[in-house]
Amino acid sequence: MDLLISKTTFQHCMQCPKDAWLKLHRPDLKGTFTPSEFELHLMEQGNEVESYARNLFPGGIEVSTKGEHAVEDTTRLMAERMPVIFQATCIADGFIVRNDVLKWNPDTNLWDLYEVKGTNSLKIDQKERDHVTDIAFQISVMRRARVPLGRAYLVHLNKEYVRMGDLNIEELFQIDDVTDAANERVTEIEPKMEGARDYLLRADEPRGGCDCVYSSRRNHCTTFQYSNAHVPDYSVHDISRIHKTKLTNLVDSNILSIDDVDPAAFDLSEKQTNQVQAHQLQKPSIDRGAIADFLATLKYPLHFFDYEAYAPAIPAFTGYSPYKFIPFQFSLHILQEPGGTLEHVEFLHQDFSDPTEACVATLRAAYTSGSVIVWHETFEKKFINENIAKRHPLLAPFIATINNAMVDLEKLFVEQHYIHPGFRGRTSIKKVLPVLAPDLSYDALEIHEGGQASNEWWRMLAPTTTAEDKAQIAQNLKKYCALDTLAMYRIFSHLATLTS
Numbered sequence: 391m392d393l394l395i396s397k398t399t400f401q402h403c404m405q406c407p408k409d410a411w412l413k414l415h416r417p418d419l420k421g422t423f424t425p426s427e428f429e430l431h432l433m434e435q436g437n438e439v440e441s442y443a444r445n446l447f448p449g450g451i452e453v454s455t456k457g458e459h460a461v462e463d464t465t466r467l468m469a470e471r472m473p474v475i476f477q478a479t480c481i482a483d484g485f486i487v488r489n490d491v492l493k494w495n496p497d498t499n500l501w502d503l504y505e506v507k508g509t510n511s512l513k514i515d516q517k518e519r520d521h522v523t524d525i526a527f528q529i530s531v532m533r534r535a536r537v538p539l540g541r542a543y544l545v546h547l548n549k550e551y552v553r554m555g556d557l558n559i560e561e562l563f564q565i566d567d568v569t570d571a572a573n574e575r576v577t578e579i580e581p582k583m584e585g586a587r588d589y590l591l592r593a594d595e596p597r598g599g600c601d602c603v604y605s606s607r608r609n610h611c612t613t614f615q616y617s618n619a620h621v622p623d624y625s626v627h628d629i630s631r632i633h634k635t636k637l638t639n640l641v642d643s644n645i646l647s648i649d650d651v652d653p654a655a656f657d658l659s660e661k662q663t664n665q666v667q668a669h670q671l672q673k674p675s676i677d678r679g680a681i682a683d684f685l686a687t688l689k690y691p692l693h694f695f696d697y698e699a700y701a702p703a704i705p706a707f708t709g710y711s712p713y714k715f716i717p718f719q720f721s722l723h724i725l726q727e728p729g730g731t732l733e734h735v736e737f738l739h740q741d742f743s744d745p746t747e748a749c750v751a752t753l754r755a756a757y758t759s760g761s762v763i764v765w766h767e768t769f770e771k772k773f774i775n776e777n778i779a780k781r782h783p784l785l786a787p788f789i790a791t792i793n794n795a796m797v798d799l800e801k802l803f804v805e806q807h808y809i810h811p812g813f814r815g816r817t818s819i820k821k822v823l824p825v826l827a828p829d830l831s832y833d834a835l836e837i838h839e840g841g842q843a844s845n846e847w848w849r850m851l852a853p854t855t856t857a858e859d860k861a862q863i864a865q866n867l868k869k870y871c872a873l874d875t876l877a878m879y880r881i882f883s884h885l886a887t888l889t890s
């Protein structure tokens with residue numbers, strides 16, 4: 391069968407035609423398209439949400455075949471007036487759609503379309519990338535395939551829902567009628583659909599088309615380096631918080647390497663200038679006074695602390711709303727006094743139940759007083775602790791004590807009291823640690839980052855995971871989380887030595 395354009399490919403093409411073309415035509419670049427742990431999590435969550443949403447449509451039949459066979463099965467089920475069809479498939483004019491839910495409406499004698507999204511709201515204002523465009527694409531293809539369509543709905547999660555006991559599917563989801571907006575959008579996107587199809591079906595690789603040379607690094611897709619082989623690995627795109635205008639000026643002046651940047655000529659901010667100069671001089675810049683002042687605020691015993699958490703779309707336990715974090719693990723390294731021996735306390739919940747109370751009890755047993763040192767406090771303080779306090783008012787006073795004792799070690803680096811060319815303008819612990827404590831590394835671990843840790847925890851709890859795998863995952867998780875807090879201790883020690 392010829393290449394068919396799906397709604398995902400179309401939306402991808404609207405975001406970046408070049409990247410969409412490469413994904414379709416360059417299987418040899420497959421390695422660069424490997425989804426991140428975060429993207430994997432989103433995909434899994436999307437599938438899970440869809441399977442729960444099907445409970446809103448009892449008696450539905452799924453079209454499980456693919457391609458032309460799926461179209462034949464869909465046609466047959468529609469002719470039989472099956473009340474609800476999941477994954478109904480239509481192909482027309484080089485486009486393919488698979489609907490989440492198609493429901494026969496006996497009052498109108500039309501098929502109503504339901505699109506399920508694992509988001510907390512309807513996204514209507516993002517032009518090509520929003521949910522309305524997604525549905526408009528489906529309407530356009532189904533009309534071409536002569537399906538008599540009625541209303542169009544978006545089914546998404548209700549962020550106000552709080553699970554109490556068993557899941558209440560009706561309350562968990564919200565259904566928005568988007569018929570009018572989607573019909574309006576059809577007119578708007580149909581010329582774009584034709585354009586996308588022509589572009590994506592061309593056999594020769596499109597020349598240029600990679601506009602991200604004018605965007606900062608975090609906006610680049612994984613094929614940026616392929617399309618822009620002339621851009622150095624560490625380039626002007628890595629200048630922290632660089633505005634598009636300044637970046638455009640640099641690129642249009644043919645300045646790509648940070649070595650070639652004159653900060654004054656391009657009106658870089660003080661922090662950007664510091665980053666550039668640290669690289670050009672290959673010399674760290676350390677404000678020992680500011681670091682000493684910061685360290686002087688710490689109160690012993692010092693607690694180097696880090697949570698790991700998982701945020702499922704479907705609330706797993708009582709008290710949780712969609713995408714609220716479940717604190718399943720922490721690591722705590724404790725230094726009772728300057729030069730003392732480092733103690734380690736850890737918590738890892740290994741059952742399918744809410745870990746919160748056991749987690750807080752373990753923390754309470756380990757903490758009496760002193761500073762709680764974290765890296766990037768928003769996560770620990772706001773996303774975890776404040777939600778624990780809301781779910782468990784009786785734990786709120788202790789949680790407030792911990793939050794009040796919290797000190798964010800990353801701030802020293804964010805505020806540039808320590809600049810090192812090796813940080814490359816970044817302040818994450820994964821960037822700072824290899825420079826300040828090169829003997830410690832995440833590379834040798836099975837788990838390398840927080841997203842992977844949370845996905846692994848969820849996998850550990852799955853009933854299909856063997857006891858042997860569960861034990862291995864638990865060990866990997868403990869090693870990963872312990873390294874996060876040991877890393878903080880080592881960075882602290884490095885700073886203390888510098889200022890002693």
Ligand code: SF4
Binds near residue numbers: 405406407408599609
């Ligand atoms: S880096 Fe940007 S412009 Fe280039 S292919 Fe990727 S998304 Fe497209």
